[in-house]
Each structure stands twice: as C-alpha cells, then as structure tokens.
Amino acid sequence: MANIVGKAGDRVLVKTKKAQEEGILMPSSDDKVVIVKLENGYNIGFDQKDVTEMKVVKKKSASDKIAGKKIKVDKNLPTIAVLHTGGTIASKVDYKSGGVIAQFSASDLIAMVPELKTIANVETELVSNMMSEDMFFENYQKLGTAIKKYAEKGVKGIIIGHGTDTLAYTSAALTFMFEQLNIPVMLVGSQRSSDRGSSDAAMNLVCAAEFIAQTDFVGVATCMHHSSGDDTCAIINGTKVRKMHTSRRDAFKAINDTPVALVDYSNRKVKFLKKNYAKKGSNDKVKLLDKFDNKVGLMKTYPNADPRLFEFFTKHYDAFVIEGTGLGHAPTNVGDNLKNYELLKKFINGGGVVAITSQCIYGRVHPSVYTNLRRLADIGCIFCEDMLPETAYIKLAWLMGNYPKEEARKMLAKNLRGEINNRLTFEEDFVEG
C-alpha cells in the first residue's frame, strides 16, 4: 500500500495494479477507501490497500472554498427546511468545499443553487450521510423525527435531499409514518451529480421550493424531472412513485396514477393535475407513528421457484409481500403437489400475513379471475389492488409495527394515503369488453 496523500478538494492521481485515475479527492466517511471524482462527474472508490501510487497533481485553490457565512433572512419569504441524507445530489458541495459532507450547510446549498434565495429562506440539517441502498428502517425514523421537529416549528415546507435508488421506498415510508401532517414534504434527488452539465439537481430543488412556496398542498411527495428535457418537474404522491430507469433524469414515474401537479421550470408556474389533494387546514397537528416490524420481507416469484424460497419466508418472517406474476399469481403448484400453497396456508393459519402484488408493476391484482388466485384469496392472502410491490412492503412493515395484527391485516388492502386508486375513479381498462 502506498502513502495516502492529499486533502479533499485536491486534484490527485491514484494508481492501482488494475487502474489509474486522475480527479478531485473527495471526503470519505470510510477511512479505508479513497474516493476520487472523475471528469465525467462520477465518483470512483479505491481500497487504500490496493493503491500502489498516489500523488497530488494540484492543490485545492483557496477560491474554491465556500465559507460557512450567515445567510440573511428575508422576512417577505417563507422558510423552507432542507434535510439532507446523502446521495448524488450533494456531490458538488463535497468537493468544492473540500470539507466532509457533515459540513453541508445552508450557504453551501445556496452556493450550489443561488435561485433558492429568491424563493425562500433556507434552514438545513444533515440527518444522515449514506447511499440510499443501505437504508434501514431506523433511517426512516431519524428522518421522521427531524421532519416532525421542523413541521412543529412552523416552516412552510421541507425538502429532503435523498439518493435516488430507494427514494421511492422512503417517500412511501414517510407518507405512512405521518398519520397527520401540516406541511408539504418533498423528496428530491438527482440522477446526475451537480457538477455535470446535465445535472438535474438544481432544477429539482428549485421546483420543489416553488411548489412549497406557492401551494397549500399537505403531504409527502417526490419532485423530480417529468421529462428528460429541463422544462418540467412532476410532483408525485409518495406511495405511487417508482424509479423506472437507472440513469435518465425523468426516471421517476407515477404508477397507476397521475402526478399531483407539474411545476414549469421556466415560468415557475404550478399546474395541479389532481384537484382533491390534501390541503392546509387551520388546526393541523402532526402525528407521527414511526415503528416498523423488522420481520417483514418481499419475495419475488419466478418460474421454477424453489419451495425452499417459500419455506424461508414463511419460517423467518411475521409477514411478507409476494411480488407475483400477472393478476397476482404465485407458483403454488409444484408439479403434482401444492407444496408452496400448503406452506402459505400454514403460515397464515399460524398468524402470518401475506400480501399479493404483481411484478407487472402497472395494473391491478385480482383475487378471483382464475382458480389459482381464488385459492390464494381463500386461505387469506390479501390482494393489494393497484399498490406497488415496494409500497406494499413498506406499508406492511409499518402496519405490523404500529397496529395489532388483525387491524394491520384489514388496513393493508384499504386505501390510507392514496396508495390504492379506486377502480372507478382511475381510468383502467380491466373491466372493458
């Protein structure tokens, strides 16, 4: 292992046996890893022990440094809290400041997106600093507590900076956790890091801030690019949103739903697509239920699925979601026997909860169209209508954490926060013909 040199913000050259990369040295929360931001804007991490040579090519220039100076409060503007959890959206801040990400401050943010100053006074807090794929329920709880604090303090709304990978899971979790909420909470991420020409970070942040400043919307929603051009952001219900592309800026789609509203970035106009959204009342209390049951799982089914998969889930969990095929089928027949079906039946009879969703993603499951579906319904599997599998997983873990099991079971297939659209109110062609 070579000497690890340089400070965050320096331009460095790193060599290993396999590779050689030059870029800006990034702060790293893991002291065994060297992180370098490449010209293309992406980060690369090297295990320190693999580094065969490392040198500073150019020291960080003093002018890159952003002082943590106090921002003036404009009393004519509303106040928005920005809570940060990590992810691509803060990557520019990291290396420009040269500091660790924990120094992420209001002035850093405003340096990155100066337009924010014209929309609102901004308060910021770093809640966690992680890649979103590593989130656990305890991260949702920390975030919930921080939201409650700012909501009760009287801010006009909250923006949450979040990695995009599991942003939709978090938005579902926060939606369920707040049985009552008095302000808008907007989840914002970016698909391209902030120092790339094509970054979506600034526009997503600005549109979220405009939406908070201009409207009376209450609840949890995402604010991300609506199309791949830099023209419109979509505000999508936190339980109906899914990341549908690994890299496109318009990856976040409303599934079995329409966006709540669109925000035009050029003229800053908000256009509501839904009329019956939750609005600010005169006496809104905040009610946070933040427990989760850790023994809840999500099982995707597939042809040739081993009965051991069913054994595993029925043995180790209190409840789980089946991401089945088509209208909600699970592979219950194993050749000539009903092994998987019998395992499910025994699990449910013993108090387990099984939720049925579809890997089709779009559309609705149905408990009675085919014999095999009827059989699942008859033993007590709960068909989750047009709910996303990921939302059903979060909802089930949240219900099992906060309610007695029988109540949780009943609430699962009932619409609580817009996670189920009524067949009659949402256009669907299921019953056609």
Place this chain on the structure above:
Amino acid sequence: MANIVGKAGDRVLVKTKKAQEEGILMPSSDDKVVIVKLENGYNIGFDQKDVTEMKVVKKKSASDKIAGKKIKVDKNLPTIAVLHTGGTIASKVDYKSGGVIAQFSASDLIAMVPELKTIANVETELVSNMMSEDMFFENYQKLGTAIKKYAEKGVKGIIIGHGTDTLAYTSAALTFMFEQLNIPVMLVGSQRSSDRGSSDAAMNLVCAAEFIAQTDFVGVATCMHHSSGDDTCAIINGTKVRKMHTSRRDAFKAINDTPVALVDYSNRKVKFLKKNYAKKGSNDKVKLLDKFDNKVGLMKTYPNADPRLFEFFTKHYDAFVIEGTGLGHAPTNVGDNLKNYELLKKFINGGGVVAITSQCIYGRVHPSVYTNLRRLADIGCIFCEDMLPETAYIKLAWLMGNYPKEEARKMLAKNLRGEINNRLTFEEDFVEG
C-alpha cells in the same frame, strides 16, 4: 359436499356458503375442483367440498360441439405448427367443445380463428396444460423437444400458445435453449379470454401466422398487441420482452430495445423495425441445449433487507441474480458492518456466481460509478448491462446447466441472443452531459 353434476359445456349453478355463481361448466384437470366460466369470460374454481348445491340450468346444445374433422391441406400454403401449453388463449375452445383441453385440435383452433386457414396449413400439439405461473424448467424442456421435432420436420414456423404470466420467461428460456434454429418460433398469449368481445387471442394468432408466412426471420420472439387498439401486433426479441401490465392487451413491451417488427392486422403488412435480425440460411441445423441448473435463484433487494436473505441465497444456491436498485446497488452495508458484502464475497470465493441487474427495469447497470458498485465488481459480481432481471435469471440457470462454471460466468455478461444491447448501437442517455 353436494352432488357434483353436469358435463363440461353445460350451463350450471354452483352454490357455496360464501358465493353463488352461474356459468358454463369447464373441464378440469383437477378432480377436486369445479371450474365455471362466468358471463364476463373469466373462470372461477370451487373446491368440490365447499359446494353446497349444484344444478344444471341448461344442457350443452349439440350445435356447440365441434367435430374433430380432418382439415384439408392446401399445398400452396406453408405449414405452421401450433404447440399449446395452456392459459387464457384456449379458454373458448374448452367450453365450446365441451371436451377436456387435451382434445385441443387443429379444427378447434380453426373454428376459433377461421382466418388461419387462409394463411397456412396448421398442425397442432398439446404439449402441456397448465397456468404459466406454475411452470418449471422441465416444462421448458418438453417444449424445446416439441419445437425441435417440428423444426426438423420442415414446418415454416411454430406458434406457441402460452399463458401470459410467465410468457416472457419462457421466451427467454427458449431463445437461449436453441443455440441454432432454422425457423421462427412465436410465443402468443391472450390477456382476455377468447369468448370476450375484447379478446386479443385471434388477432395475436393471425399476426403471428402472417409474420411466419411472410418473412425469413429466424429465432424466438413474442407476438402480442402493440397498442390497446386492435390494429398492430409487435414482434419482440424473446430476451427483451416483459409483461408490463396485469390486464391491458398491450402489456408486452420491448425493454431497452425496439420491437423486431410490427404486423398490421388490417392489411396484414409486416414492417421490420430492425434490419439486422437473424435470417433463414440454406443449411440451418437445429441445436438444442436444454439443461437448467435448479439451484439458481432471483433475489430482489429492498431497504432493511435482512442479512438472513443474503444468508439464504448464498447457502442454498449455486448462483443467483440480484435485482438491485438503481445502477445495480445491493444493500451491502448493514449499519456499521459489511455483513451482506462479506456473505457475497465468501459465496463467490467458494465458487458461487452472482449476477447484478436493476429493479428499475429500464436502463443499464454500471460497475464503477459509485464506491459500493465498485466494491461489488471487485469481488466478482457480474454486472449484466441492460439485461432484464428475469432474463438474467433464466440465462444464468441455463448457462449453469450447460457449461462449466467458469465459462458460464464469462458468457453471462456477453451478448448471446440479443439480451444485451451495445451502449453505442442502442440509444441511451447514460453518458450524456
């Protein structure tokens, strides 16, 4: 339990403690279940032991009966083999004939879709009779053997009638199984049963037959509605297709790909969207490799995923596909430790194979953009580019069944049958900016 009365094709009334339904009695392969086709076209199954009353409302009329009469061969038309495996597409044939589904014959099919007679001479064979969610690899093997038989006999092409739930998994399996093929094999299903006004069965069958009769295409593809109107069918590469809606007729979409061709139902014209498809040669041999490794799994990841999930897959399988988040992340960090990562590392060092795909469905995974991705790549996880998770699962099980492990590992991330589109040849905005 009441007396079970009536013959398949009779109109019956069935009562249980919970429900009462009237409809056409269907043949049932399970003698403990009574299946009734309702007016809306869907089937309902009742456990015989739950039936409290059953009576025949109207005997099947003799005119409904379709005789198994010999079809005249038209020597000017090509011959197409129709292999049937069960599913919604045959549901009209069942109750009109009043016979068991095993009697599904060429004349039944032509009675259902008379236009087929004008396109081709049809030979049929019932390969299996099951709901597609219950398919195991041995069903693929049976189907492969039947395809080989007809392909070597010299038919112009083969249509496979298949349940839609796992049609895309089967199309991927058949695509890999035939290392060499000399004719088109078209998988066709229907989202609405054939006796409903909105059924897509006839049009999908006719378009598949026209495509086979008119073109020199070779390979496995699906032929299903391209839009929800009854105007066009899409021919999609068997490894790039996914069922994206539970009930719409245009549920089957080409993912990270364009359809190979469109077939216009009104004027029967075929329009190729791809130019470089495989074509008939002068000396095409059929080569079938039909083994699968049963110890291959598919694991979807999600926030708070229990390390036991990783323990289960690494303990019980030879190889598995991770359906991760975003660019291919798996939750490798568990709080302050790397428990899941360590399990994966040990599994791979012990000879296990791990394939990385994304639950985003659209887009491409990438092994080096973020530290956590680099870490997975460094221990030998194989990033499957823009391959669908379901296709990667089938490919991995097939590779492990037919090739030595080291070769299988290398072939996994290499394009064999169009399952991976080259970043440069397929439009993508990943590298933009």
